[in-house]
Amino acid sequence: MATRPHFDPEQLPLGLQPRTIFVTGKGGVGKSTVAAALALSWRDAGARTLLVELDGQASAASLLSPRTIGYEPTPLGEHLAAMRITMLDALKEYARLRLKVKALADRLVSNPVIDQFTQAAPGFRDLLILGKLWSLSAATDNRGRHVWDAIVVDSPATGHGVGLLNMAGVVAKMFPVGPIATEAKRVDAFTRDPKRTGVVLVSLPEELPVTETLELRDQLIEQGVTVAATVLNGLLVDRFTDAEAAQASALEAQLPADASPAVRHALETVSWEHGRCVDQAAERVRLDAGLDEPACVLPYMFAPQLERDHLTALSQWLSPAGQEVLMRQLAGASDGPSAAAAVHAAAGETS
Amino acid sequence: MTAHHASPTELSGRLDRLGVLLVCGSGGVGKTSVAAAIALDEAMRGRRVCVITIDPAKRLAQAMGLTRLEDRERKVKLPQGGTAGGSLHALMLDPKTAFDRMVTETASTDEERDRILGNRVYQQVSGSSSGTQEYMALERLYELDRGGKYDLIVVDTPPAAHAKDMLESPHRMLRFLEGKSLRWFLKPGAKAGKLGLKALGGSNGPVVGLLQKITGAEMLRDTTEFLESMEGIYGSVSDRIRVVDRMFGSPNTGFLAVTSPERESVDQAVAFWELLEERRYCFVGTVVNRVEPPAPGTYASDAELDALEGIDESLAARIAAAQVDHSALASRDRSRLDELARETGDALTISIPRLARMVNDLDGLRALAPYLHG
Numbered sequence: 001m002a003t004r005p006h007f008d009p010e011q012l013p014l015g016l017q018p019r020t021i022f023v024t025g026k027g028g029v030g031k032s033t034v035a036a037a038l039a040l041s042w043r044d045a046g047a048r049t050l051l052v053e054l055d056g057q058a059s060a061a062s063l064l065s066p067r068t069i070g071y072e073p074t075p076l077g078e079h080l081a082a083m084r085i086t087m088l089d090a091l092k093e094y095a096r097l098r099l100k101v102k103a104l105a106d107r108l109v110s111n112p113v114i115d116q117f118t119q120a121a122p123g124f125r126d127l128l129i130l131g132k133l134w135s136l137s138a139a140t141d142n143r144g145r146h147v148w149d150a151i152v153v154d155s156p157a158t159g160h161g162v163g164l165l166n167m168a169g170v171v172a173k174m175f176p177v178g179p180i181a182t183e184a185k186r187v188d189a190f191t192r193d194p195k196r197t198g199v200v201l202v203s204l205p206e207e208l209p210v211t212e213t214l215e216l217r218d219q220l221i222e223q224g225v226t227v228a229a230t231v232l233n234g235l236l237v238d239r240f241t242d243a244e245a246a247q248a249s250a251l252e253a254q255l256p257a258d259a260s261p262a263v264r265h266a267l268e269t270v271s272w273e274h275g276r277c278v279d280q281a282a283e284r285v286r287l288d289a290g291l292d293e294p295a296c297v298l299p300y301m302f303a304p305q306l307e308r309d310h311l312t313a314l315s316q317w318l319s320p321a322g323q324e325v326l327m328r329q330l331a332g333a334s335d336g337p338s339a340a341a342a343v344h345a346a347a348g349e350t351s
Numbered sequence: 352m353t354a355h356h357a358s359p360t361e362l363s364g365r366l367d368r369l370g371v372l373l374v375c376g377s378g379g380v381g382k383t384s385v386a387a388a389i390a391l392d393e394a395m396r397g398r399r400v401c402v403i404t405i406d407p408a409k410r411l412a413q414a415m416g417l418t419r420l421e422d423r424e425r426k427v428k429l430p431q432g433g434t435a436g437g438s439l440h441a442l443m444l445d446p447k448t449a450f451d452r453m454v455t456e457t458a459s460t461d462e463e464r465d466r467i468l469g470n471r472v473y474q475q476v477s478g479s480s481s482g483t484q485e486y487m488a489l490e491r492l493y494e495l496d497r498g499g500k501y502d503l504i505v506v507d508t509p510p511a512a513h514a515k516d517m518l519e520s521p522h523r524m525l526r527f528l529e530g531k532s533l534r535w536f537l538k539p540g541a542k543a544g545k546l547g548l549k550a551l552g553g554s555n556g557p558v559v560g561l562l563q564k565i566t567g568a569e570m571l572r573d574t575t576e577f578l579e580s581m582e583g584i585y586g587s588v589s590d591r592i593r594v595v596d597r598m599f600g601s602p603n604t605g606f607l608a609v610t611s612p613e614r615e616s617v618d619q620a621v622a623f624w625e626l627l628e629e630r631r632y633c634f635v636g637t638v639v640n641r642v643e644p645p646a647p648g649t650y651a652s653d654a655e656l657d658a659l660e661g662i663d664e665s666l667a668a669r670i671a672a673a674q675v676d677h678s679a680l681a682s683r684d685r686s687r688l689d690e691l692a693r694e695t696g697d698a699l700t701i702s703i704p705r706l707a708r709m710v711n712d713l714d715g716l717r718a719l720a721p722y723l724h725g
Contacts, residue, residue, distance in 0.1 A: 027510050028379015028611065059615075098565040108561040117562060119527050121574040122475035124566070157378050157510065174471060178567020209379075239669045248670070251659050261647035263655050266674045272644070273673055302676040304683035305614060 020137045024155040025202035026212045030233045032059040034202045035154040040315035043080040047149035051082040060154035090128040126167035134190045165191050166223050198228030205280035214290040230295040237299050238277040245274035297326050365635050369605040371504050376609035378510035381640040385609045386507035388719040397434030398502040405444045405509045414712040415441040422448040449487040450477035457587040472577035484509040485520035493595045521596040605635040612684040624695040636699025644704050646681035
């Protein structure tokens, strides 16, 4: 492994300690995008980063690589790898560990009984997946260092996500003795340890997602899971001041009936975009009011389709320097429109 | 070919022929609002409507008089101006209560019922298993439909990774409750109250022994007990599940896909349509939510912007940049709508523009009506 002279845990994007991060949020908020961008930004900060997709959730790694991702970590460039955990693969590994004889484990896993059992047994699937994540986070190399400085998990959407993190505790309570209890307790301790595990909540600057994010946060805290950071995704950076938007509206109202449709649309765009920025700002205030630390923000990408380059841009916005620029702009700095132009240019450059 | 838009009567004409509308789509596309808006609109047109929803946003729930999970229909006060005879009820699904009721109704004795309801694996699975939510919504739909109190029942299906999860939920539920092979393997051990290699005969005995080795006897025993306890009601439950499944194919039942203009979401809607075609189910159409308002396709020239009063060079440049950005999105959305209509056999494609304000009360839902009818 190459030396990493620049690695400084204190300087990581989002100010997070290196640990296993579950990225979750309501469906459609862009959690896979944020998971991929977060993995890139950590890698760029020098952390050996593993991006994990879960069964039925595949998309974060596919944003970064066209290759099929399997159960073994696949390198995606220096210090970055991706893998996909399926219940069956995790079960195979767990069975081999417990039974110690590969042939026996394979015989068990290929039997149809197993499929029925995993469907009916409460929490068994979730426990297997969490157990694999625990072992990845605990893995060390021959010099005793952690193999992964950071593990980013593209987690199931809200609801299912809470279930996943809570499941080890539920299983530990239901089955207090036996091999499954040992595993459940170990995994439960892992999911509730703020040094090892945290959740990054992804939200959008709209009413329903913000409300759900705040509710999900309360639920997680109640379960003893640490919310490490909240990311407000898709925030429009205002190109116009209130006065400019008012001016554009007034001009639009005065346009003659036969004015060019392009000019009319241009002026409409100003009030429309500014209006949305105002609404979004209100939602951002509401979100931040419910959090201990203000949410990190990611700008809306004006792109018909999100490409690899946009992810690079988003990962840079997640860096401490990128956040500073965005925050200054959103706070309405006097260099306002020009800084907004810089944000838009950076997004545009990549498209 | 251009997208086929709703004439004032197209959507309502199709809905008039239906008694059940299943609103499907992946999470985060505004499915709940669309389902509620359609239900409200049909009620205002004079029909007796019930909307079944799962976990709606708080304010939307309050607007419809739903304060908590209670699994009961609530009457929603309709705004003025509707056609006489119309009514709207809303029901927020509690999957656990629905599951309990299914067990209660199908158990032949009180002992049988109590044995299932008291089983801790049952309690865990019925409350939290994501696969059961979808089925329980259908179960509830079946009951309401049979009751005959409504002209139209609109189901806001649970958030799923894929729209097709809904269609597959009855069969998943059957497979889940069946557990036949597992029960068969485990029976001797379960009867003896403990499981072990010695208690198990046959060639599969060792497999169960291996399973016990990795899970422990407790988990294996409890899970088996749960499956065993369901055995008594399995016959009647599976009959019912098959009846519920047949509802999908009824000419009285229609499906509406809700999507955003995003690539993944559009692809899913097309795949959903293909699946419905294959099964010959009735596809009502697609609602595309959050569409960028249309752009003229040409840009204002520098000279045109400069000619506007009080617009300096910097502002003109920013206006031009904003126009380019928004036009690109508008043209993407336009072509996605066309593609969607083309790939769903020119089915009804309704677009709702990205609204500045969120929809979270009855007035907001009412404001969607003009878009629904083109």
